[in-house]
Amino acid sequence: MIVGIPREIKDNEFRVAATPAGVEALTTVGHTVLLERGAGEGSGFSDAEYQQAGAVLATREEVWRQAALVLKVKEPLPEEFPYLRPGLTLFTYLHLAANERLTRAILESGVTAIAYETVQLPDGQLPLLRPMSEIAGRMSIQVGAHYLERMNGGRGKLLGGVPGVRPADVVIVGAGVVGSNAARVALGMGAHVTLLDVNLDRLRALEEHLSGSFETIASSRRTIAEAVRYADVLVGAVLVPGAKAPRVVSREMIARMKPGTVVIDVAVDQGGCIETARPTTHSHPVYLVDGVIHYCVTNMPGAVPRTSTYALANATLPYVLALAALPLGEAIARYPELGSGVNAVGGRLTQPGVGAAFGLPTVPLAEALV
Numbered sequence: 001m002i003v004g005i006p007r008e009i010k011d012n013e014f015r016v017a018a019t020p021a022g023v024e025a026l027t028t029v030g031h032t033v034l035l036e037r038g039a040g041e042g043s044g045f046s047d048a049e050y051q052q053a054g055a056v057l058a059t060r061e062e063v064w065r066q067a068a069l070v071l072k073v074k075e076p077l078p079e080e081f082p083y084l085r086p087g088l089t090l091f092t093y094l095h096l097a098a099n100e101r102l103t104r105a106i107l108e109s110g111v112t113a114i115a116y117e118t119v120q121l122p123d124g125q126l127p128l129l130r131p132m133s134e135i136a137g138r139m140s141i142q143v144g145a146h147y148l149e150r151m152n153g154g155r156g157k158l159l160g161g162v163p164g165v166r167p168a169d170v171v172i173v174g175a176g177v178v179g180s181n182a183a184r185v186a187l188g189m190g191a192h193v194t195l196l197d198v199n200l201d202r203l204r205a206l207e208e209h210l211s212g213s214f215e216t217i218a219s220s221r222r223t224i225a226e227a228v229r230y231a232d233v234l235v236g237a238v239l240v241p242g243a244k245a246p247r248v249v250s251r252e253m254i255a256r257m258k259p260g261t262v263v264i265d266v267a268v269d270q271g272g273c274i275e276t277a278r279p280t281t282h283s284h285p286v287y288l289v290d291g292v293i294h295y296c297v298t299n300m301p302g303a304v305p306r307t308s309t310y311a312l313a314n315a316t317l318p319y320v321l322a323l324a325a326l327p328l329g330e331a332i333a334r335y336p337e338l339g340s341g342v343n344a345v346g347g348r349l350t351q352p353g354v355g356a357a358f359g360l361p362t363v364p365l366a367e368a369l370v
Helices: 020-028 047-052 060-066 078-083 100-111 131-149 179-189 200-209 221-230 251-255 268-270 307-326 328-334 352-358 365-369
Strands: 003-005 032-036 056-058 070-071 088-090 113-115 167-172 194-196 214-218 233-236 263-265 287-290 290-295 341-343
Touching: 003 341, 003 352, 020 032, 020 047, 020 307, 032 060, 032 131, 032 233, 032 268, 032 352, 047 056, 047 200, 070 307, 078 263, 088 233, 100 341, 100 352, 131 179, 131 233, 131 263, 131 268, 131 290, 131 307, 167 179, 167 221, 179 233, 179 268, 194 221, 200 214, 214 221, 233 268, 263 268, 307 328, 328 341, 328 365, 341 365
Parallel strands: 003 032, 003 070, 032 056, 070 088, 088 113, 167 194, 167 233, 194 214, 233 263, 263 290
Antiparallel strands: 113 341, 287 290
16 A cells, blocks of 8 residues: 655644654555655654655655555644545544534545544543643643743742742643643642542542642532632643533633633643633744633644654554555454544544534444445
């Protein structure tokens, strides 16, 4: 199969969909890999490294037009929509439930679209979303500490405080992968952490594994409102796989926060779990609402591309090898979790969460594959 790896064009997106080692794994078993020139530079991989691994350097148009399987990191942007076509399989992060324009472009094009973030194991784990969620969760606290500094518009508080001075209060809504990683870093920096979730078993497990100035609270509208009011840093980390994130923090709650506090909505690429959140970029990462700093960058891990590319490529490679070697149905038979990753086939939507978001009809995957 011809596998294509284009260069990412999203604002300050420096990740690449495969490392030279991943390319070598594909070419060793006979696949052709077309790599857009410079695709790996942002992650520290030269074109020469990819050539040594067996890749063929090409233009963007050649990659998209000739490949049967295109590997990306982020969703196609409007200028890439014309490249979508029947017979092409696209494997990338899509987050369709928050992007109706992209959803309709995929359906109109007839492309087979497989989303990293909806590949789901029987136990509910999301193996291709997890590494980026780990990174985004950890980064959220770095970002919060940065914007709390007075010269960056914040309240002028040190996250961990000092002896005799209270540390900053970090409130995390959602105790999944993002939330637990954010809590771990915040506690390591000495902050006081409040973690809210509806899953009490998850909160119990985290209390057993985390230590420091830390409390867990069963999540409800009332408890969220109380915690948000005293937060210096608020991290939104609520996820519903394949569906639009629920809005659990209202504008009214944000209005009660102190000026110079910081909000980071890590769920913004799924629509955001904070009512005042709107997507931002690394070039223009923050804005103010009621004096509260909002950081809502949709590709946070793109800021640490070397780490992120390795973490993502390590997770995706087994699935890439299967998709390159086998028809889609057989690849799903080998890795059943790939089935939940399929969002659209031949102009038909197969992801119910996306259909619910936009009132679009969906079909069972088995029917779409036939």
